[in-house]
Amino acid sequence: MNKRILTFILIFFLILLIGFVHAQNSYCCEKTTYGAYCQQEVDVSKCSTAIKNPNTNETYQKAPTSCESTSYCKLGTCVNVDEGLCLENTPQITCEKEDGNWYDKDANELPQCQLGCCLLGDQAAFVTQNRCKSLSSLYGLETIFRNDIVNEFVCIASATSDAKGACVTEKDYERTCNLLTKRECQALEESSTDVIIEFHEGYLCSADELATNCGPRGGTTCVESEDEVYFLDTCGNLANVYDYSRMSEDDDYWTYIQEPTCSDGFGSAESRECGNCEYYFGSTCKAYRTTNAPAPRYGDYTCIDLDCEDRDFRAKYGRDPQHGEVWCSYTTNKIVRDPLENYLPGAEHYKVKCWEGEIIPEACDPGRATICNETNIIGDFKYASCVLNRWQQCIDQETQEDCLDAESRDCVWIEGYSVLKNDDEYNTEKKLENLNGAEIRASCVPKYPPAALFWEEIGVLQCGIANAGWVLHYKYGLRYTAEGLEERIEDSDDTPFKKCEKAKSENCHVLPGAPDYDKFKVAMPKVCPSLGDCGKSINYMGSGEKGIFSDYVEYGDIES
Amino acid sequence: MGKRGQVTIFIIIGIAIIAIGVLIYAFYPQIQSLIKPESKNPAAFMQTCLEDEIEDTVEILSLQGGSVAPEHYLLYQDEKLEYLCYTNENYRTCVVQQPMLKSHIESEIEREISPVVNTCFEDLKESYEDQGYDVDIEVGDMVTELLPENIVTTLTHKLTLTKGDTEIYESFRIVLDNNLYKLVSIANSIIDWEASYGDVDPSTYMSYYHGLKVEKLNQEEGSTLYILTDKDTENKFQFASRSVAWPIGY
Numbered sequence: 001m002n003k004r005i006l007t008f009i010l011i012f013f014l015i016l017l018i019g020f021v022h023a024q025n026s027y028c029c030e031k032t033t034y035g036a037y038c039q040q041e042v043d044v045s046k047c048s049t050a051i052k053n054p055n056t057n058e059t060y061q062k063a064p065t066s067c068e069s070t071s072y073c074k075l076g077t078c079v080n081v082d083e084g085l086c087l088e089n090t091p092q093i094t095c096e097k098e099d100g101n102w103y104d105k106d107a108n109e110l111p112q113c114q115l116g117c118c119l120l121g122d123q124a125a126f127v128t129q130n131r132c133k134s135l136s137s138l139y140g141l142e143t144i145f146r147n148d149i150v151n152e153f154v155c156i157a158s159a160t161s162d163a164k165g166a167c168v169t170e171k172d173y174e175r176t177c178n179l180l181t182k183r184e185c186q187a188l189e190e191s192s193t194d195v196i197i198e199f200h201e202g203y204l205c206s207a208d209e210l211a212t213n214c215g216p217r218g219g220t221t222c223v224e225s226e227d228e229v230y231f232l233d234t235c236g237n238l239a240n241v242y243d244y245s246r247m248s249e250d251d252d253y254w255t256y257i258q259e260p261t262c263s264d265g266f267g268s269a270e271s272r273e274c275g276n277c278e279y280y281f282g283s284t285c286k287a288y289r290t291t292n293a294p295a296p297r298y299g300d301y302t303c304i305d306l307d308c309e310d311r312d313f314r315a316k317y318g319r320d321p322q323h324g325e326v327w328c329s330y331t332t333n334k335i336v337r338d339p340l341e342n343y344l345p346g347a348e349h350y351k352v353k354c355w356e357g358e359i360i361p362e363a364c365d366p367g368r369a370t371i372c373n374e375t376n377i378i379g380d381f382k383y384a385s386c387v388l389n390r391w392q393q394c395i396d397q398e399t400q401e402d403c404l405d406a407e408s409r410d411c412v413w414i415e416g417y418s419v420l421k422n423d424d425e426y427n428t429e430k431k432l433e434n435l436n437g438a439e440i441r442a443s444c445v446p447k448y449p450p451a452a453l454f455w456e457e458i459g460v461l462q463c464g465i466a467n468a469g470w471v472l473h474y475k476y477g478l479r480y481t482a483e484g485l486e487e488r489i490e491d492s493d494d495t496p497f498k499k500c501e502k503a504k505s506e507n508c509h510v511l512p513g514a515p516d517y518d519k520f521k522v523a524m525p526k527v528c529p530s531l532g533d534c535g536k537s538i539n540y541m542g543s544g545e546k547g548i549f550s551d552y553v554e555y556g557d558i559e560s
Numbered sequence: 561m562g563k564r565g566q567v568t569i570f571i572i573i574g575i576a577i578i579a580i581g582v583l584i585y586a587f588y589p590q591i592q593s594l595i596k597p598e599s600k601n602p603a604a605f606m607q608t609c610l611e612d613e614i615e616d617t618v619e620i621l622s623l624q625g626g627s628v629a630p631e632h633y634l635l636y637q638d639e640k641l642e643y644l645c646y647t648n649e650n651y652r653t654c655v656v657q658q659p660m661l662k663s664h665i666e667s668e669i670e671r672e673i674s675p676v677v678n679t680c681f682e683d684l685k686e687s688y689e690d691q692g693y694d695v696d697i698e699v700g701d702m703v704t705e706l707l708p709e710n711i712v713t714t715l716t717h718k719l720t721l722t723k724g725d726t727e728i729y730e731s732f733r734i735v736l737d738n739n740l741y742k743l744v745s746i747a748n749s750i751i752d753w754e755a756s757y758g759d760v761d762p763s764t765y766m767s768y769y770h771g772l773k774v775e776k777l778n779q780e781e782g783s784t785l786y787i788l789t790d791k792d793t794e795n796k797f798q799f800a801s802r803s804v805a806w807p808i809g810y
Contacts, residue, residue, distance in 0.1 A: 036632045036646050036648065036655075039647065039655070080660055089653065089654075089655065089656055089756060090656040094659055095659050095660070099660065139708070355773070356766075360762075362776050363778040366778055366806070367808030
């Protein structure tokens with residue numbers, strides 16, 4: 001038989017076997033006793049079968065198989081018709097219990113879930129057509145859905161604001177004004193009677209030449225979803241961005257819609273004269289009275305500073321963090337000098353961000369399953385993320401090259417002692433190949449020590465990898481003299497291990513399996529904590545005792 | 561008691577009467593409302609009667625992941641945060657537990673305020689009957705909607721007031737300023753992301769929605785709790801999820 005076919009059959013049976021074993025080991029519960037839907041449970045008593053599903057009036061189901069292979073817990077797409085929302089990875093039961101429509105298909109296979117570009121005034125959203133209808137209705141806008149745009153970025157870029165201008169209304173010889181788009185102004189004209197309406201594109205209502213009852217300098221304000229501080233005219237219409245230098249002596253600035261010209265290049269935070277705030281430079285519009293910002297020279301609104309104050313960050317980098325900056329922090333609660341201190345028992349990694357003036361910590365996955373990695377982007381602007389701690393394969397590496405393969409794993413190479421053992425009578429240390437090709441005693445251990453639940457079985461096993469114990473089979477105590485008489489060796493110095501090594505006689509020798517003791521003593525204090533929260537150590541709170549490597553000799557067979 | 565003493569007592573009583581009169585004049589509306597319900601128009605009456613109940617319900621729902629009595633939850637600072645997406649397995653993405661979050665919250669509000677709605681209509685009827693009206697109420701439906709910026713409960717009860725003239729009210733709208741709609745939309749998106757990829761970067765949402773704070777708190781057994789806060793209104797929505805959990809020591 002062809003080798004390929006044989007391999008295929010083998011893989012097929014393997015998959016079947018895995019499925020069978022999985023099915024044998026766990027049940028798919030439609031609902032669990034703790035209230036979750038569609039969960040795989042090893043303990044069948046956790047499947048809820050006593051109560052009825054109100055939708056079907058039948059008891060909840062269970063089957064000794066994986067949920068993917070059941071009809072009742074198969075994942076599909078839940079469609080909320082009213083909202084136009086499609087949610088994948090949803091079981092039928094959770095969808096239908098709230099009157100959703102469930103389909104055994106991916107969202108991209110359902111016409112009602114096809115995304116397109118929904119234009120909402122001067123904004124755009126990449127959503128389904130039903131969602132577009134729902135949003136347009138909520139915001140009182142005409143539904144404009146373009147299914148020819150199939151890319152979110154193109155969609156957002158296609159959102160253009162209609163040209164704005166002064167919509168002047170004249171009634172009974174009184175001229176007033178609203179700042180509107182041309183379309184809004186036309187709509188106003190269509191809905192009004194006995195009123196003369198003119199649209200002046202690009203003009204502000206405060207323009208002198210429009211001769212309306214709206215004049216300049218009506219205060220300042222913030223605008224929703226915009227960052228800048230805006231002038232208001234005396235009718236309450238928006239004008240240009242607040243610029244104190246142009247407030248009184250620049251008629252043009254109160255006549256035409258213009259781009260702001262004032263700026264310090266960094267968002268004008270806490271500027272008393274300029275309202276050209278920029279969110280990504282760390283400033284946004286707020287009422288100055290609600291903050292500690294200095295009062296602007298005109299109006300009640302200013303560009304507040306979104307940067308943060310943080311003592312630890314300042315101690316580490318000599319400055320305060322900026323808005324948007326993300327950096328690493330650890331539960332050690334102190335500036336650590338030795339990076340290994342961030343891996344003390346109980347220490348967790350955090351990424352901390354400065355956002356809109358607030359410090360927001362976010363823990364990496366517990367047990368240092370992910371660890372914090374900090375880099376500089378754009379100068380010394382910090383950015384940190386929690387990255388996967390790929391420590392699991394370290395111990396098994398048999399060459400230094402594989403051990404230090406940063407593409408595949410996060411490990412370090414420690415020479416002097418090998419935690420890998422040969423499968424022989426004496427459990428001797430396995431020699432690993434270093435970069436020069438030499439076979440030496442060495443260990444490949446995690447670069448970022450994971451946590452270990454050392455009080456539970458799994459933790460004992462994890463830490464146990466570093467356990468080094470040998471029963472030294474040596475003959476010691478008596479030796480035979482040339483005359484065949486027994487002579488006692490004095491128990492003078494060192495450990496029995498050392499004495500035995502020193503003696504190197506027929507009657508006392510260290511058997512294979514014992515380490516190179518001096519190198520072992522140097523290597524172990526590094527190897528042991530690298531495997532996790534193992535050994536004697538000060539914990540992250542600073543309590544406990546520092547680990548001092550000590551040997552513990554248990555007497556084995558003393559042959560006399 | 562001498563005449564002088566009597567005069568003093570009369571003066572004191574007089575001053576006390578004047579003081580009480582001044583107080584009644586100054587605080588008349590409040591005092592009146594203590595004695596009997598304010599005679600407002602029916603819409604205002606229903607708004608006043610129901611808005612506290614709706615507000616309290618919304619607060620509970622916001623802190624508990626959208627359910628008044630969560631069935632499957634994570635206990636965090638004495639709050640029961642419902643799992644909106646959950647798997648008990650490690651390394652696997654979660655199974656969506658509440659795909660129709662907005663509708664679910666709307667129906668939870670309706671269910672919770674339903675008894676109070678009846679009480680409010682009874683109070684309304686009593687209040688107008690006390691004022692000499694003939695009152696007729698035809699019971700209608702209740703629909704609650706989460707909308708941008710507010711939560712609107714519409715009662716299609718028909719109220720007829722007759723006192724000489726007849727006034728007819730076809731429906732009542734109780735409006736609560738609350739932007740739960742936005743927070744629920746964001747929660748939906750987070751659930752979608754968690755179910756598909758297992759992890760969410762809160763910065764993505766905070767960059768897009770200025771003034772939004774997304775806190776993501778990883779718990780030891782692999783759960784994550786999310787706290788969404790609208791910083792302008794201080795409205796919150798918090799919920800739990802367990803997706804692609806990494807067990808400790810594996």
